[in-house]
Amino acid sequence: xxxxxxxxxxxxxxxxxxxxxxxxxxxxxxxxxxxxxxxxxxxxxxxxxxxxxxxxxxxxxxxxxxxxxxxxxxxxxxxxxxxxxxxxxxxxxxxxxxxxxxxxxxxxxxxxxxxxxxxxxxxxxxxxxxxxxxxxxxxxxxxxxxxxxxxxxxxxxxxxxxxxxxxxxxxxxxxxxxxxxxxxxxxxxxxxxxxxxxxxxxxxxxxxxxxxxxxxxxxxxxxxxxxxxxxxxxxxxxxxxxxxxxxxxxxxxxxxxxxxxxxxxxxxxxxxxxxxxxxxxxxxxxxxxxxxxxxxxxxxxxxxxxxxxxxxxxxxxxxxxxxxxxxxxxxxxxxxxxxxxxxxxxxxxxxxxxxxxxxxxxxxxxxxxxxxxxxxxxxxxxxxxxxxxxxxxxxxxxxxxxxxxxxxxxxxxxxxxxxxxxxxxxxxxxxxxxxxxxxxxxxxxxxxxxxxxxxxxxxxxxxxxxxxxxxxxxxxxxxxxxxxxxxxxxxxxxxxxxxxxxxxxxxxxxxxxxxxxxxxxxxxxxxxxxxx
Amino acid sequence: xxxxxxxxxxxxxxxxxxxxxxxxxxxxxxxxxxxxxxxxxxxxxxxxxxxxxxxxxxxxxxxxxxxxxxxxxxxxxxxxxxxxxxxxxxxxxxxxxxxxxxxxxxxxxxxxxxxxxxxxxxxxxxxxxxxxxxxxxxxxxxxxxxxxxxxxxxxxxxxxxxxxxxxxxxxxxxxxxxxxxxxxxxxxxxxxxxxxxxxxxxxxxxxxxxxxxxxxxxxxxxxxxxxxxxxxxxxxxxxxxxxxxxxxxxxxxxxxxxxxxxxxxxxxxxxxxxxxxxxxxxxxxxxxxxxxxxxxxxxxxxxxxxxxxxxxxxxxxxxxxxxxxxxxxxxxxxxxxxxxxxxxxxxxxxxxxxxxxxxxxxxxxxxxxxxxxxxxxxxxxxxxxxxxxxxxxxxxxxxxxxxxxxxxxxxxxxxxxxxxxxxxxxxxxxxxxxxxxxxxxxxxxxxxxxxxxxxxxxxxxxxxxxx
Numbered sequence: 001x002x003x004x005x006x007x008x009x010x011x012x013x014x015x016x017x018x019x020x021x022x023x024x025x026x027x028x029x030x031x032x033x034x035x036x037x038x039x040x041x042x043x044x045x046x047x048x049x050x051x052x053x054x055x056x057x058x059x060x061x062x063x064x065x066x067x068x069x070x071x072x073x074x075x076x077x078x079x080x081x082x083x084x085x086x087x088x089x090x091x092x093x094x095x096x097x098x099x100x101x102x103x104x105x106x107x108x109x110x111x112x113x114x115x116x117x118x119x120x121x122x123x124x125x126x127x128x129x130x131x132x133x134x135x136x137x138x139x140x141x142x143x144x145x146x147x148x149x150x151x152x153x154x155x156x157x158x159x160x161x162x163x164x165x166x167x168x169x170x171x172x173x174x175x176x177x178x179x180x181x182x183x184x185x186x187x188x189x190x191x192x193x194x195x196x197x198x199x200x201x202x203x204x205x206x207x208x209x210x211x212x213x214x215x216x217x218x219x220x221x222x223x224x225x226x227x228x229x230x231x232x233x234x235x236x237x238x239x240x241x242x243x244x245x246x247x248x249x250x251x252x253x254x255x256x257x258x259x260x261x262x263x264x265x266x267x268x269x270x271x272x273x274x275x276x277x278x279x280x281x282x283x284x285x286x287x288x289x290x291x292x293x294x295x296x297x298x299x300x301x302x303x304x305x306x307x308x309x310x311x312x313x314x315x316x317x318x319x320x321x322x323x324x325x326x327x328x329x330x331x332x333x334x335x336x337x338x339x340x341x342x343x344x345x346x347x348x349x350x351x352x353x354x355x356x357x358x359x360x361x362x363x364x365x366x367x368x369x370x371x372x373x374x375x376x377x378x379x380x381x382x383x384x385x386x387x388x389x390x391x392x393x394x395x396x397x398x399x400x401x402x403x404x405x406x407x408x409x410x411x412x413x414x415x416x417x418x419x420x421x422x423x424x425x426x427x428x429x430x431x432x433x434x435x436x437x438x439x440x441x442x443x444x445x446x447x448x449x450x451x452x453x454x455x456x457x458x459x460x461x462x463x464x465x466x467x468x469x470x471x472x473x474x475x476x477x478x479x480x481x482x483x484x485x486x487x488x489x490x491x492x493x494x495x496x497x498x499x500x501x502x503x504x505x506x507x508x509x510x511x512x513x514x515x516x517x518x519x520x521x522x523x524x525x526x527x528x529x530x531x532x
Numbered sequence: 533x534x535x536x537x538x539x540x541x542x543x544x545x546x547x548x549x550x551x552x553x554x555x556x557x558x559x560x561x562x563x564x565x566x567x568x569x570x571x572x573x574x575x576x577x578x579x580x581x582x583x584x585x586x587x588x589x590x591x592x593x594x595x596x597x598x599x600x601x602x603x604x605x606x607x608x609x610x611x612x613x614x615x616x617x618x619x620x621x622x623x624x625x626x627x628x629x630x631x632x633x634x635x636x637x638x639x640x641x642x643x644x645x646x647x648x649x650x651x652x653x654x655x656x657x658x659x660x661x662x663x664x665x666x667x668x669x670x671x672x673x674x675x676x677x678x679x680x681x682x683x684x685x686x687x688x689x690x691x692x693x694x695x696x697x698x699x700x701x702x703x704x705x706x707x708x709x710x711x712x713x714x715x716x717x718x719x720x721x722x723x724x725x726x727x728x729x730x731x732x733x734x735x736x737x738x739x740x741x742x743x744x745x746x747x748x749x750x751x752x753x754x755x756x757x758x759x760x761x762x763x764x765x766x767x768x769x770x771x772x773x774x775x776x777x778x779x780x781x782x783x784x785x786x787x788x789x790x791x792x793x794x795x796x797x798x799x800x801x802x803x804x805x806x807x808x809x810x811x812x813x814x815x816x817x818x819x820x821x822x823x824x825x826x827x828x829x830x831x832x833x834x835x836x837x838x839x840x841x842x843x844x845x846x847x848x849x850x851x852x853x854x855x856x857x858x859x860x861x862x863x864x865x866x867x868x869x870x871x872x873x874x875x876x877x878x879x880x881x882x883x884x885x886x887x888x889x890x891x892x893x894x895x896x897x898x899x900x901x902x903x904x905x906x907x908x909x910x911x912x913x914x915x916x917x918x919x920x921x922x923x924x925x926x927x928x929x930x931x932x933x934x935x936x937x938x939x940x941x942x943x944x945x946x947x948x949x950x951x952x953x954x955x956x957x958x959x960x961x962x963x964x965x966x967x968x969x970x971x972x973x974x975x976x977x978x979x980x981x982x983x984x985x986x987x988x989x990x991x992x993x994x995x996x997x998x999x
Contacts, residue, residue, distance in 0.1 A: 036762050062713075064706035067690030068655055079702045079765050082667075082677055084706060085772035086717055138753075142746055149742035153735050162739055166746050171754040171769065261839045262803070264847065352838040352848045375634060377648060377957065378650070488651075503676060532759045 004493040033493070037175040038486055039078035041066055043247075047240070049168060052130040053099045054106070056418040059091045069488075071479075072251050073369070075204070076486040080174060088169055096164035100157050107160045115156045118214050119147045121164060131172040132208050133194035143167070176202060178527050181218070191525050193217035200519055203343045203484045205240030225520040232519040233392035233530055235511050243419075244267070245296060245511060246287050249339075253367060255283055258344035267353035268426045270316070278312040278327075279344035279427070283329040286342070295510040298476055302338040303467035306331050316343065316428060333430055335422060340364075343427030346459070350425035353395050357417025358401070362417045368466055369447065370475035373409060392433045394418050415443040420459040447471040473509055477501040480514045496521040544684070545993050570896045570903040571673070571933040572978060573827040575817060577886070578642060578696055580836055582912035583924040588875045590618055590940045597940040605876045608884040609928070614938040615887070615901065617927035617997065621944035623913070624920035626965035626987045636692045638911040638920055643696055643830070645968035645986020649743035655692045659986055660700045662971045663830045668771065671828050675779040677771075678828035678834045679820065680707040681714065683810040684803065686834055696832050696885060701761050707832065711812035712797040718816065718825055722791050726748055737780055744777040768819040789823035807842050810882060818889040821900050833882065836875065843874050883908055887928060902930030905977065907970075921961075925970065934977040936999050945993065964989035973997045 035452035040048065045060035064084045080088070099106055107126075109118035123143045127135050135143070141273035143163055150162030167173055176198050180189030191199065197209040197217035209217070215233050219229045235241050250256055258280050263271035288322070290300050308327035309317060321330050339345060349359040365371050388396055401410040419442015424430050431438055444453040444465055452469040456462050466472050477500055481489055489497065500517035507513040518524060588605040590597040597618070599610040609616060610769040627637045630647045643661035659667075663678055665928045680697045690704045697705035701864050723733075751773060755766035794810050798805040810833060817829045836849040847853065853872040858865060871954030883906065890901035906928040922944070931937060943965040945979040954961040968990035975982050975994055984991045 035758075037758065037765065039765075064708070065690060067695065067706070069702040077701070079699065079701075079703055080769040080772055081699070081705050082772050082775060083680065083708060083717075085769070085776060091775055139750075142749060146742060146746045150739050154739075158739070162743060166743055166750075169743070169747055171747075171751040171766065175754065177754070182757060260801075264838065351851060354853075375632075375636070377631075530759045530762065 013336065023130060031492070031495070031522040032528045033487070033490065033523065034530050035179045035189070035527040036074045036076055037177050037179070039080060039175050040173075041074050041078065041206070043206050044074075044202060045174075047205075048130065048132075049095060049400065050165075051208050052126060053095065053164070055095075055098060056355050057095060059094055063087045063091065068251070070482050071238075071254065072248075072483050072486075074483065074486050088174070092165045092168035093170060096161040098166055099150075100161045103157050103160060105261070107156075109156060115159075116144065116148070119151075119156070119159060119163070120144055120162060125149065126164070127167050127172075129208070130167045130259065131170070132176075132198045133172075133192070139172075158422075180527055186529075188526055188528050190223065191527060193220060193222055196222040198402070199524065200228060201235065203519065204244065204515055205238055206244045210235075216488045218327065223525070225522075227306070227514055228519045228524070232516045233512075236515060241515075242288075242291050245291050245515075248480065248511075249291075249301065250289055252479050253345065253363070254348065255339075255345060257348040259346050261344070262286060262352060264353035268424075270504050271426055271427070275312060275316065276344075276347075278310050279342070279347065281327050282307055282309055283339070283342050283344045284314050286339070289320075289329075294511055297509055298473060298504075298511060299337070299467040300511040302340060302472070303464045304338045307336070308343065313343065318429065332460075333429075335458055335460045337460040340463040340466070341420075341423065341427075341459040346420070346423045346427035347393060347425065350427075353425065355414050355421060355423065355425040357394065357397050357421060358410070358413055359417070360420050361413030361415070361417030364462070364466070365413050367479070369448070369469075369471050370414060370476055370478055373413070376409075377405070389434050390391045392421070392436050394439055412446055415445065416462065418442045419444075419456055419462050422458040444469070472506070474501055474503055476511070477514055479512060480511065481518065484515065484518050493523060496523045534917075534976075551998050558993055570900075570932065571824070571827055571901075572934060573821055573904045574663065574666060574828070575886070575904060575906045575929075575976065576643060576696070576830040576979070577906060577908045578830075578832050578834075578911070579876075579908070580834065580911045581849070581872075582910045583867060583876050584857055584873060585922075586859065587869075588876070588924055591621060592940070594939050594941060603870070603873060603874055606926070607877070608881045609887075609926075612887055612928060616940075617867065617935055618930075618940040619927065619970070619994075620942045621922050621965060622925045622939070622967050622970060623961065623964040624625075624923060625961060625964055625990060626968060627920050628957050629960055629989070635911055638923075639692060639696055640698075641792070641920075641967075641986070642911075643971070644698055644907050645966075645990065646702075647987060649702070649882050655757060656702045657698050657706075657986075658702050658703075659698075661696065661698045661705070661830075662974060663697050663828050664699060664705060665830050665938075665975065665985070666978055666980075669980055671826070672775070672778070674819070674824055674826050675775070675776050676718065676826040678830070679714070679718075679812045679817065679826050680705050681817070681829065681831045682707040682709040683813055683831065683833045684806040685709055685801075694832065694834060697830050701764050707830075709809075710800050711795050711809060711816060712799065714813070714816050715792075715794055718820055719791055719794075722823065722825075734979065740780050741777070744773060744780070747773050748777070757784050790820045791823075803839070804841055811885065814882070814889060816887045818886070818893060818900065821890065821904065822893045831881065840875055840878070844876055845871060845875060849875055860866040883926070883928065890929070898919055898984075903932040904929040905931040905935065905974065906953070907974065921964065923967065925967070932976065933999055935973075935997050941996070965994060969994045 004079065010245045042063050043122045045063065049057040049060065064081065064087060066078055069075040069077055094362040107118060107122035109115055116133040123140060124135060127143060143166065146166050147159040149161045151159030177195055178199065181192050194217055197213045201207060216222055216227060216231060261276050289308065290296060290304070306329055308435055309323060309330050310325055310327045311322045314321050314323055314330060320332055323330060344516055349363050350356045362373060365508055366373055369376065397414065401407065402413055421438055422429060422431070422440035441455065442457070442462065443455050444462065447453045447469055449470040452465055456465055477497060478489060481493065481497060481500070499521060500514045503513045503517040504510070583605050587603050589607065591601055599606045599613065606652045624638060624641050625907050626645055626647050627633055627641055631649050634897055637648050640646065641658040643663055644657040644659055645773065646657035646659045649656045649658055667678035679762055682694055686693050690706055695704040695707065697707070699705060715732055748770065751766060751770055755763060755770060758766055795943045797812060798808050800809060815833055817831065820826050820829070838848050839846045840849060853868055853875070856868050887901055889907070892901040895903060908926040908928060910924050913920055913924070944963060953963055968984065968986050969992055971984060971985040973993040975985060976998060
């Protein structure tokens with residue numbers, strides 16, 4: 001239930017802007033969402049298995065890929081499907097074999113010691129890390145029984161391997177719980193200290209809690225938002241957090257699609273997989289660089305006056321520099337700024353043989369301004385305009401979408417996309433198309449920030465305008481919420497969204513601040529019990 | 533571990549719900565005994581865009597129809613006429629009567645009979661797909677309840693344009709697109725009947741059984757703490773564990789089971805390899821049927837963007853062909869129509885290839901094809917628009933005698949104008965036949981006593997299909 005749904009794009013009165021979030025009613029702010037469990041993503045699986053076993057685990061990469069909900073892969077609808085279950089079974093067995101190759105360090109057992117005692121000690125230590133919480137008595141007994149079943153007729157190593165396999169395939173490994181203490185009979189419960197630690201660590205770093213965070217949890221400190229903030233800030237400096245924030249940006253703007261760009265060779269003879277690789281390297285290096293900074297500022301992502309290019313891309317961009325085979329920092333000409341005008345993004349949001357003002361306009365309107373666009377009405381035949389060597393793309397599309405039944409929604413997208421027509425379908429800058437002058441005039445309309453909207457010309461100007469528009473910061477705040485919480489927002493989240501937005505805007509639009517605010521909020525640590 | 537001690541373990545933790553999942557926990561028999569009637573299988577195939585009426589519609593009558601006329605899209609299926617049940621005039625009513633349409637809608641509804649939920653800007657159905665339903669109800673008889681395969685991936689991963697199969701909670705069921713991984717999953721550890729089981733393998737099997745008991749208890753413990761949709765997630769998980777447990781012991785009595793050699797798989801991301809990859813998937817389905825490893829398979833044939841170079845169609849099929857087909861007669865329009873038909877003929881040829889593979893596997897008094905029902909569906913009816921009226925649907929195979937094959941049926945007998953009597957999107961189309969009824973028919977062919985599938989607005993089977 002989004003606050004930003006348009007009813008058929010019928011007019012300004014019907015529009016609600018992300019900026020409206022600031023005036024949301026706090027009476028609806030319930031500070032809790034439903035209790036749930038979240039299956040680990042492949043990345044979280046790798047990180048947790050690595051941390052628990054003390055070996056570098058990448059086997060999770062081969063598990064069935066996540067699907068996307070609202071553009072993000074770490075949502076709470078992930079399940080153990082038959083395919084995933086089979087794959088995890090195989091991976092768990094492989095990891096067990098890898099781990100017990102170092103049995104003497106993994107699960108030491110002195111000569112003459114009681115093997116079951118050694119196994120029990122291993123079980124306690126290993127399962128605690130793997131499950132992100134201590135074992136119950138019953139769980140310990142079951143795991144010791146499993147060890148015994150493996151040991152019988154075989155050896156200590158086989159028993160330990162079976163335990164490892166069981167733990168990795170366990171529901172306590174594969175799911176993160178947000179349920180609270182079973183003994184607590186209230187209808188709105190605080191998460192357990194271990195659940196809070198897990199949620200904090202996985203949200204910020206996509207990996208399990210480290211020893212410091214676990215210790216704080218066990219000392220009962222994580223109920224305090226100050227304490228949670230301190231840990232969040234500590235973790236935000238780690239490589240895992242950097243990777244997590246990078247993954248957010250990639251998924252938010254659909255940048256994974258750069259990998260699969262295909263172009264019509266006759267329309268774009270310059271296209272090659274080498275060029276595509278260079279485009280991918282640009283976006284990748286740029287993101288890594290910005291996100292490595294202490295503050296990950298939104299205006300830098302959206303409107304930086306530099307990028308990272310190798311020689312292939314530099315030539316493509318018409319730059320004088322030839323940086324070599326690895327991307328180096330280069331200054332951008334004024335027609336380009338930040339992510340929005342990087343060739344990979346522009347070429348992804350385009351067709352095989354030409355540009356697409358509609359795809360680009362929709363990207364900006366939906367992902368950067370958080371305006372939901374309904375699908376085209378069923379009665380309309382949606383076919384792209386016929387190619388015409390005497391007209392520009394803008395002319396063809398405008399004739400197509402300006403009719404009354406289309407314009408209501410298209411006026412929210414087309415003026416944005418038209419304003420990016422100074423870039424062709426390959427992301428190359430152009431001033432002519434089909435021997436006619438390109439008209440890249442556009443307008444940003446329908447935001448609540450009148451000071452930062454209006455007429456612009458070209459993708460670079462649009463990028464700079466968006467970097468300053470407050471609806472964009474409100475939208476990114478919302479997108480980070482969806483990514484961090486793994487679900488769509490509800491009305492009861494309004495107050496938390498307001499707080500994190502205020503913090504984002506108060507701190508130079510540093511995306512890290514949204515994560516901190518999210519972790520501080522009461523809604524982060526409270527869940528409502530779902531009744532049968 | 534003896535059966536006795538397993539039962540004891542079960543009693544200590546199984547609740548009423550959990551017991552249902554362990555019904556097959558003690559099975560180590562072959563999937564079906566040699567003297568029983570061969571089982572019915574369902575293979576779902578799905579192609580984009582739809583077919584062109586002037587080329588795809590058979591000529592002739594219900595029982596005497598011709599597929600061999602010039603430019604006939606279905607010509608390659610002519611040798612199998614007695615094993616075809618061609619349905620003309622089937623609509624995705626649940627979409628257009630609720631004001632929905634399109635590519636996304638078709639993939640959400642084709643196997644679910646559900647309308648789309650587009651909240652949050654994404655596209656999900658609201659209920660389970662037929663293949664998953666059958667996997668749940670009849671799939672337990674085999675080691676793999678079902679297979680979900682994708683020949684070639686558009687965009688990335690589990691995406692609305694790639695997924696046809698959905699769970700009860702409407703989430704996407706992941707598919708496998710690498711034939712090598714499919715082979716590894718199905719065949720790498722397969723032990724064929726007659727192979728001697730050595731003590732080491734016996735010990736390994738015992739350990740594995742202990743593991744599955746442990747996991748069943750562990751997962752049930754978490755499941756019992758949950759309610760609603762969260763509990764359903766864990767119920768689905770328990771079903772997965774049950775299926776893995778049943779597979780232990782690996783013996784199969786299928787006479788036709790020969791463990792195939794591992795396939796040589798070309799690069800799966802390369803569009804030029806799509807035809808070869810598709811054939812490999814089809815071969816694997818056929819081999820899995822021969823060994824009765826599964827009876828439900830869904831194969832999404834999605835190989836068409838940004839072109840089909842093996843047919844010398846080097847343009848976006850979607851942009852340059854599908855959405856431009858009309859009944860116009862200009863030479864330029866004819867060229868577009870014939871190029872589109874080229875792609876559609878190729879799809880038919882793939883279906884014919886698959887049928888030939890199934891026909892080559894002896895079973896009972898005939899072949900695996902005799903006991904298979906192929907459901908070949910399409911995305912759209914009229915590819916130019918996004919409406920899902922008159923979506924060409926072809927059933928093929930012997931269907932184990934459950935359906936009366938060898939016929940061409942027009943499910944809109946009273947008029948040839950699909951729009952007659954219909955007031956547009958969001959309005960009912962009383963004379964049209966909802967595809968939900970085909971899903972019900974197929975479920976009934978599998979012995980399921982249901983009258984609706986997906987949206988409750990549409991009930992009953994399609995009269996005259998079942999034998």
